[in-house]
Amino acid sequence: MITGANSGLGKEAARQLALINNTEKIYLACRNMEKAKAAKAELIEETGRDIFEIIIMDVSDPGSVKNALKNLEEPVDALIMNAGGMGGKKPAEITGDGVTLLFASNMLGHVVLLESLLKDGKLNNVAMYAGSEGARGVPAMSMPRPELNGSSEDDFASIFDGTRFEEGFDQMIAYGYVKYGAAMWMASLARKYPKIRFVTMSPGFTKGTEAMGNLPPMKKFMFKYIMLPIVAPLRGMVHKLEVGAKRYVDAINDTSYESGVFYASKENTLTGPVVDQSTIFSDLKNERFQDNAYKAVHRFVSI
Numbered sequence: 001m002i003t004g005a006n007s008g009l010g011k012e013a014a015r016q017l018a019l020i021n022n023t024e025k026i027y028l029a030c031r032n033m034e035k036a037k038a039a040k041a042e043l044i045e046e047t048g049r050d051i052f053e054i055i056i057m058d059v060s061d062p063g064s065v066k067n068a069l070k071n072l073e074e075p076v077d078a079l080i081m082n083a084g085g086m087g088g089k090k091p092a093e094i095t096g097d098g099v100t101l102l103f104a105s106n107m108l109g110h111v112v113l114l115e116s117l118l119k120d121g122k123l124n125n126v127a128m129y130a131g132s133e134g135a136r137g138v139p140a141m142s143m144p145r146p147e148l149n150g151s152s153e154d155d156f157a158s159i160f161d162g163t164r165f166e167e168g169f170d171q172m173i174a175y176g177y178v179k180y181g182a183a184m185w186m187a188s189l190a191r192k193y194p195k196i197r198f199v200t201m202s203p204g205f206t207k208g209t210e211a212m213g214n215l216p217p218m219k220k221f222m223f224k225y226i227m228l229p230i231v232a233p234l235r236g237m238v239h240k241l242e243v244g245a246k247r248y249v250d251a252i253n254d255t256s257y258e259s260g261v262f263y264a265s266k267e268n269t270l271t272g273p274v275v276d277q278s279t280i281f282s283d284l285k286n287e288r289f290q291d292n293a294y295k296a297v298h299r300f301v302s303i
């Protein structure tokens with residue numbers, strides 16, 4: 001099952017997985033039926049395999065995720081939590097669950113999705129979360145390393161409900177903090193469920209997706225017309241869609257990617273081989289911090 005499978009990395013991962021013979025079925029978990037149908041038709045055409053099933057789910061809305069799961073009869077072998085990104089046009093808006101839309105679309109619904117599957121015994125092997133190098137900081141993109149005074153439960157809650165950014169919400173900075181919280185939640189789950197593999201994998205800086213579409217006009221211009229096509233390729237900092245999505249496929253199929261680890265590009269780069277990010281940012285392996293992220297997210301949702 002892949003969330004956000006109608007475009008960008010999610011759709012390309014679906015394409016690559018369908019080309020593996022023993023993939024029996026792929027659930028395209030999307031929020032928009034029209035877009036999902038268009039993606040499904042393209043995927044069938046490109047792969048020659050009619051193995052895709054649409055599930056309608058808005059991952060910013062726990063109720064929508066719970067409804068979608070009611071119709072899931074069989075367990076899934078692998079879950080790819082890819083939906084999200086920059087949080088749409090109003091990332092700082094507070095949802096009915098008391099969190100920012102940025103957090104809700106990247107993490108809250110995924111918490112409901114993954115933990116419901118686990119609770120119901122409907123996940124057989126592996127869960128992968130789409131992380132980001134922003135979670136350990138990308139100075140070249142003005143994304144500082146998340147700085148939390150002890151990564152307490154309150155610290156994480158302040159990221160999720162946006163109060164941490166009250167003095168000025170910068171979408172890119174808040175995004176890095178949310179992805180940090182998600183990697184920590186995954187690591188905490190890895191210790192709770194030793195029979196399942198939990199991998200946070202960043203796709204790396206990837207061209208050919210819609211990710212920058214909703215940034216404010218100046219940032220969008222900077223990324224779309226300067227950073228992605230000119231600066232990043234010159235510095236070898238960006239790769240093709242196929243390469244970014246291949247990281248997802250490797251994460252679920254290659255069992256040498258260890259449970260509880262957040263993998264992303266090496267320090268000071270956004271592409272190339274992936275490494276355990278705790279070798280760059282040691283907070284990532286602090287089990288108390290990880291459990292604080294888990295507890296903080298459960299202040300906003302019950303499974």
Ligand SMILES: NC(=O)c1ccc[n+]([C@@H]2O[C@H](COP(=O)([O-])OP(=O)(O)OC[C@H]3O[C@@H](n4cnc5c(N)ncnc54)[C@H](OP(=O)(O)O)[C@@H]3O)[C@@H](O)[C@H]2O)c1
Nearest residue numbers: 004007008009031058059060083084085205206209210211
């Ligand atoms: N591209 C990069 O360089 C990069 C780098 C690091 C991490 N990532 C991560 O990779 C993931 C995929 O991003 P992408 O670059 O492929 O961007 P994308 O092309 O914009 O794809 C995002 C997908 O998520 C879906 N989505 C967003 N909010 C949703 C919601 N509330 N419910 C259900 N689906 C939702 C979108 O659906 P709609 O079409 O309906 O909007 C779309 O299918 C994201 O988690 C992003 O943070 C990307």
